[in-house]
Amino acid sequence: MVVLTEHESLPGSSSSSSAHDHNQRYDIFLSFRGADTRNGFTDHLYNTLLEAGINTFLDDEEIETGEPLKPELESAIKSSRASIIVLSKNYASSTWCLDELVLILEQQRSFNQIVIPIFYDVEPTDVRKQQSSLGEAMSKHKERMELETNAQKRSERGRKMELWERALTQVADLKGQVANGRKAALSKVSIQDVKNAIMDCLIYKSNFTETFQKKLDLHVNDVNEYTSKIEDVLSRKKVFIVFDDIGSLDQLNALHGKKGLHPGSKIIITTKDSSLTERCDLFKTQVHPKHTEVLLDGLDEYESLKLLCIHAFQSHTPKEGYKDVSIELAKYCDGHPLALEVLVGLYISEM
Structure with missing residues (x-):
C-alpha cells in the first residue's frame, strides 16, 4: 500500500455542512415489502450492514395497504444519508412502499440523497414498464381508484397514481444490484456482494456527490468532456481519494488526471507494484507530493x-x-x- 499526501488536514473537516446534513440520524433507510423479504433477504442485509458499522433504519411494523405513511417513517427517510429500495414482486402492491419510494426520490432530487435499488427476483425492465407482478399491482390500484365514489378522493388517488408510476420508472433507471434466481439471493456471498456495492457507492458518493452535482453539469454525453470537468473540480477542491488495486501506469495516470490535485489532497493507492507511484505523472510536477510506502505482509x-x-x-x-x-x-x-x-x-x- 502506498500513501501519497501533501498536508495533514482531511477534506470534510470544516463546519460548513448544510442544515440537512446536521439532521442526518441514519446512514441508510431500508424500503422493502415485508411479506416478500423481511424474514430472508432484507433481514440478512440489515444485519450485515449493522455488522459493518452502517447505521441502518428498518421498520418492524407492517402497515396495511391504503394506510398513510407514518410520520416517523417520513422523518427517518428525510434524516438518512442514503436509501436502499428492495424492489420485490409485491413491492408495488403496498401503497405504503410506493409512498416511501416517492419521498425517497424527492430527497434524492432536493438533497442529493444516495439511492440504491436492489431488484430482488424482478427485472429492472418490469419495474420501469410496470409489467408482470408490478403491472398487476398497479392495475389493482387503478381499479380501486375508479371504484371510489368520492370525487375528491378519486382525484387525489389519481394524482398519487401518477407519482407512483413516475417513481417506478425513475428508480429502474438508477444504478443498483440485481438479486435474482432460486434462493441464491439469500446466500452470504450474494449479501456480501450487495454490501460491498453499497459500501463502494457510499464511499464514492459521500466524497464526490456534493462537489460534482453542484459544480458540474452531469448531463454530459462526451466522455472526454466529462473527464475534463471532473479534473477541473479536483484541481480546485481538496479531496481524499482511494485508488484500489492499481495494475498499470496508464490506469493510475488516467485516474488522477492531467491537471493535478488541489494542495492538501490525499491519495491512498493500493498496488502490487510500488514503483508505479514514482513513475506516475503526479511526480512529474514541479512540486513532488510527500509520500509514504507501507508494505503489507501476509498472516503468519x-x-x-x-x-x-x-x-x-x-x-x-x-x-x-x-x-x-x-x-x-x-x-x-x-x-x-x-x-x-x-x-x-x-x-x-x-x-
Missing part, C-alpha cells in the same frame, strides 16, 4: 489457521477430524486473508 501460520477456522467452524481451532486439511488449506493460501475466506467458502459448498 497461526493467524492464517485461526482465520480459516473462524470462517469454517466458527471457532479459533479446527473441528475434530479436520485439523490436517485445515493446516494444508492455510499453507496453500500463504497468509492471504481474502484467499482464505474465498477458499473456505468454496470448500464448504462442496461438502
Whole structure:
C-alpha cells in the first residue's frame, strides 16, 4: 500500500455542512415489502450492514395497504444519508412502499440523497414498464381508484397514481444490484456482494456527490468532456481519494488526471507494484507530493489457521477430524486473508 499526501488536514473537516446534513440520524433507510423479504433477504442485509458499522433504519411494523405513511417513517427517510429500495414482486402492491419510494426520490432530487435499488427476483425492465407482478399491482390500484365514489378522493388517488408510476420508472433507471434466481439471493456471498456495492457507492458518493452535482453539469454525453470537468473540480477542491488495486501506469495516470490535485489532497493507492507511484505523472510536477510506502505482509501460520477456522467452524481451532486439511488449506493460501475466506467458502459448498 502506498500513501501519497501533501498536508495533514482531511477534506470534510470544516463546519460548513448544510442544515440537512446536521439532521442526518441514519446512514441508510431500508424500503422493502415485508411479506416478500423481511424474514430472508432484507433481514440478512440489515444485519450485515449493522455488522459493518452502517447505521441502518428498518421498520418492524407492517402497515396495511391504503394506510398513510407514518410520520416517523417520513422523518427517518428525510434524516438518512442514503436509501436502499428492495424492489420485490409485491413491492408495488403496498401503497405504503410506493409512498416511501416517492419521498425517497424527492430527497434524492432536493438533497442529493444516495439511492440504491436492489431488484430482488424482478427485472429492472418490469419495474420501469410496470409489467408482470408490478403491472398487476398497479392495475389493482387503478381499479380501486375508479371504484371510489368520492370525487375528491378519486382525484387525489389519481394524482398519487401518477407519482407512483413516475417513481417506478425513475428508480429502474438508477444504478443498483440485481438479486435474482432460486434462493441464491439469500446466500452470504450474494449479501456480501450487495454490501460491498453499497459500501463502494457510499464511499464514492459521500466524497464526490456534493462537489460534482453542484459544480458540474452531469448531463454530459462526451466522455472526454466529462473527464475534463471532473479534473477541473479536483484541481480546485481538496479531496481524499482511494485508488484500489492499481495494475498499470496508464490506469493510475488516467485516474488522477492531467491537471493535478488541489494542495492538501490525499491519495491512498493500493498496488502490487510500488514503483508505479514514482513513475506516475503526479511526480512529474514541479512540486513532488510527500509520500509514504507501507508494505503489507501476509498472516503468519497461526493467524492464517485461526482465520480459516473462524470462517469454517466458527471457532479459533479446527473441528475434530479436520485439523490436517485445515493446516494444508492455510499453507496453500500463504497468509492471504481474502484467499482464505474465498477458499473456505468454496470448500464448504462442496461438502
